[in-house]
Amino acid sequence: MSQSLSRALRILIELGEGERSLDQVAAILEVHKTTAMRLLHTLEADRFVRRDDHQRYHLGSRLFALGTMALAQHAIRDVAQPHLARLAAETGGQAVHLAAYENGAAIYLAKVESTHSVRMYSRVGLPAALHATAVGKVLVADLPPGERDAVIAGIDFRPFTSRTIADAAGYRDVLARTREQGWVEDAGEHEDFINCVGAPVRDEAGRVIAAVSVSVPDVILPREGVRALVPQLLAATEAISADWAGRSS
Amino acid sequence: MSQSLSRALRILIELGEGERSLDQVAAILEVHKTTAMRLLHTLEADRFVRRDDHQRYHLGSRLFALGTMALAQHAIRDVAQPHLARLAAETGGQAVHLAAYENGAAIYLAKVESTHSVRMYSRVGLPAALHATAVGKVLVADLPPGERDAVIAGIDFRPFTSRTIADAAGYRDVLARTREQGWVEDAGEHEDFINCVGAPVRDEAGRVIAAVSVSVPDVILPREGVRALVPQLLAATEAISADWAGRSS
DNA sequence: TCCTTCGTTGCGCATTATGCAATGATGATT
């Protein structure tokens, strides 16, 4: 659509990985140095990128401000935060995530870190795999049928573990079950030995606006134990939905 | 430099203020609807903006991720954080800021909120007034003379309060004194009844790489009381400088 | 059901971004 703009956005995404020199940027974009430089200068003028003493480019400070403002604009996050913290505490310090559907992807909006020192690869702002996470399934399950088909058609059913759902047919079955029971499991489908349960947050009209999940490593609690957390998970999502409905007061 | 890119960046900055419709965006940029739409679509494709059900545009989730990554790339922030928290605690729960010079501006990199419920207008990522804040003075004071002159020439000596420094000559005097004594005051120059003291953080070569300030409302502590916090402030900045010098280990 | 409002698409024009080649600055190496 807008060539120079998409190139500039690719620069920002690339700089998210780490610092780059002008030549590196030009090589990545496959354009002439001059072109890369003009884009970088424009970005720099508005503090979207920053140049250090050694002519390396970094993400600029404007992105701090926009980042926090973008988070603030997702009002559901503020409503959910206390409930997420409570859910994490009630389930014995497990990792809790909040995610929302945006533009064909499930995006993590908030995260409560596990008190156990097991690290998971997830980060606020990054997308969650739609076919291999509890929040992904919950969010896709409630999409309008037309959009749901489009999204499913676009999924790359790449296996993360031996249990990852491998095709669209199996995925549709799971989505149907998710809608019926109001929650869903992820039994080591994204990371081996990590089981999750997820459930939807709904607005006044009953539409799914976000998803919450609890993730537990096998060594802490076996799969059946994780399933036993579902009542607490549902209590949390229903509380968030209720707070959301009554938020204008 | 790059017209379409600067327009797109203006869109992002504008959306930081709140949601906008397509027509509003076009009006702000003073371009045709079509032009605004193409920019917005490009931004949306990479999740820099998000469209809600009512066709309003918001900042997108990619900015969360970039925002946190941008912060992570300012390594000084991680080094300073524990010292800032300790300084805040030692001074009785005052507001503490960390700022760095970037592209002609002083940018807040971290903030420890005051435990008193006095709110100050500052936010991580936003620029601090160079002539009316302690961190602004500290950072400009140590700039190479050439760049310093250019920056001073660009300052709009707009008064915030009756005590705000009003011209370049007075500002230069204060900068000289700042260099001599190694710290500086802001006596109600930015907000009435709020006094601050600020001091520099230096790298191995002695160059100023950041500034730390403590801000105290008059009702909590009078101006002389704030000046008495300088030893603790200097202890903190020196500790940060030392940690920074030995960080590679 | 009609009307209004707002987003979307196709198209021709020219403004704007691009690549090239030469210049200037910076830093490393001997």
Next chain:
DNA sequence: AATCATCATTGCATAATGCGCAACGAAGGA
């Protein structure tokens, strides 16, 4: 300290790309 090498920067000609116009389509309200 001097030379070389590397890398950023500038001017300029070309055409590709982004632009505005006008007509179409969709959605929401009266």
